[in-house]
Amino acid sequence: MAVPRILIVGGGYVGMYTALRLQRRLRRGEAHVTVADFGSYMTYQPFLPEAAAGNIEPRHVVVPLRRILRSCEILSGTVESVSLADRTARFQPHEGPAVTIGYDYVVVAPGSVSRLLPIPGLTDHGIGFKTVEEAIHLRNHVLGKLDLAASTPDERVRRRALTFVFVGGGYAGVEALGELEDMAADACRYFEGIGRGDMRWILVEATDRILPEVGEDMARWTVQELRGRGIEVRTRTLLTSAENGHIVLDDGQEFDAETLVWTAGVKPNPVVAAGDLPLDEKGRVKATAYLRIKGTDFAFTAGDAAAVPDLTRPGLLCPPNAQHAVRQGRRLADNVLATIRGQTCTPYRHRDVGSVASLGLYQGVAQIYGRQMRGFPAWFMHRTYHLMRMPTFNKKSRILMDWTLGLLFPREIVSLGALQRPHAEFKLAGRS
Structure with missing residues (x-):
């Protein structure tokens, strides 16, 4: 009898935690697990703002899948479509021809991508903030603009270089802006002729408030805090x-x-629309409370690309955040095992404990179990909570070491912008 194959589409929170739990609980020869993702690592996104600000080494916010999923097959490339009808997926490696992967059970958890609007110039001049590559680029870019402003006598060029615009007032935008502004203000002392007041930081939000994840009082306090810093x-x-x-x-x-x-x-990763997956009006995969794709008993889904009912709030869906994704991944793995073994599945139920956000060193905002916190206590809660949630003792230790060194030594202010242009100097040498 052939060993059943479990295909996991996506190596993010849901994909990695599902595979990790299956790896630990599957009996020898009970199933073969394959994880297919564009990269071979999971990014812990809540730490991206701190990585961009130089508080954490970027390599420490990613977890290599091949290291922790030693019993799983890891495929690096793009899953182009998933077919439920014939239980296959089309996979495109980074190089070479596409292949068709057959499966007995599938977990569809490709996550989300930035939702862009048809705004002239946005795709050419904008940058997202969902990947570690974007975080590294943004750090180098901001420091590079400080270098430019300190080196040019042209006031127009200088003013343009020192203007930083963030669009979106949710956690991602507020944390990214708060951490990067704090880093740039700290770096100004090393750039002659540039002070905090010379920079212009702007947060643009379409709705009537920022941080909808926390209460209105905390949102108003955050606005006052940011404006007090000149933002x-x-x-x-x-x-x-x-x-x-x-x-x-x-x-x-x-x-x-x-x-x-x-x-x-x-918005959900485009792969969910490429096959025959049932989707809701927002393009998310329809899921049951058991994290099964509606209408199937062999296909599962969770995370940002899934419409998972929230049993603690009847009629609503689970919010697309890391807190739910991690727990959904574990429950999903248990339900896959139960299905393989002919046992009863358990519905996913988790009451949201709250949210925490950092606004730069020693400043934060939080709402935990209905209690509101701000300033240093919220910042400390943010670091403590996410350090505990970071996968592997190895990464926890490295991040804690980064923070400890940050207390003893100043932040690095070197812009390695050439990382995006590694061949530029080599080509220049060829012309001489």
């Missing part, structure tokens, strides 16, 4: 154009900026 917070405002780096807002403001960060929402 412009513009609610009920839309970005209408960014062509050639010229920012146009619908409130009549126009200015030039060389930094545009887009964190205004996400």
Whole structure:
């Protein structure tokens, strides 16, 4: 009898935690687990702002799948489509021809991608904040602009370089802006002629408030905190154009900026629409409370790309955050095992414990079990909570060491922008 194959599409929170639990609980020869993802590592996204600010080494916020999933097959490339009808998936490696992968059980957890709007210039001049590569690029970019501003006598170039625009007032946008502004303000002392007041940081949010994940009181306090640092917070405002780096807002403001960060929402990974998966009106995979894809007994889904009912809030869906994704991955793995063994599955149920966010060193905002915190206690809670949730003792130790060294020594302010252009100097040498 052939060993059943479990295909896991996506190596993020859900994919990695599902595979890790299966690896620990499967009996020898009971099933073969394959994880297919574009990269071969899981990124712990809540630490991306700290990685961008230089508080954490970027390599320490990623977990290599091949190291912790030693009993699983890891495929690096793109899953182009998933077919439930014939239990196959089309997989495209980074190089070479595409292949068809057969499976007995499938876990569809590809996560989400940035949700872009048809705004002129956005795709050419904007950058997202969902991957460690984007975080590294943004850090180098911001420090590079400080270098440029300190080296040019042209006031127009200088003003353009020192203007930083973030679109989206959710956790991703507020944390990214807060950490990077704090880093840049700290770095200013090393750049002659540049002070905190010379920089212009702008947060643009389309709705009437930022941080919808926390209470209104905490959101208002966050706005006051950011404005107290000189950051412009513009609610009920839309970005209408960014062509050639010229920012146009619908409130009549126009200015030039060389930094545009887009964190205004996400959408399910396009792979979910490429096969025959049942989707809801927002393009998410329809799921039952047992984390099964509706209408099947062999296909499972969870995470950002899934519409999972929230049993603690009847009629609503689980929010797309790491807190739910980690727990869904574990429950999903147990239900896959139960299905293989002919046992009863258990519905997913978890009451949201709250949210925490960092606004830079020693400043944060949090809402835990209905209790509101701000300032240093919230910042400390943010670090403590996410350190505990970071996978592997190895990564926990390295992050803790990064923080300890940060207390003893100043942050590095070197811009390694050439990482995005590694062949530039080599080509220049060839012309001489």
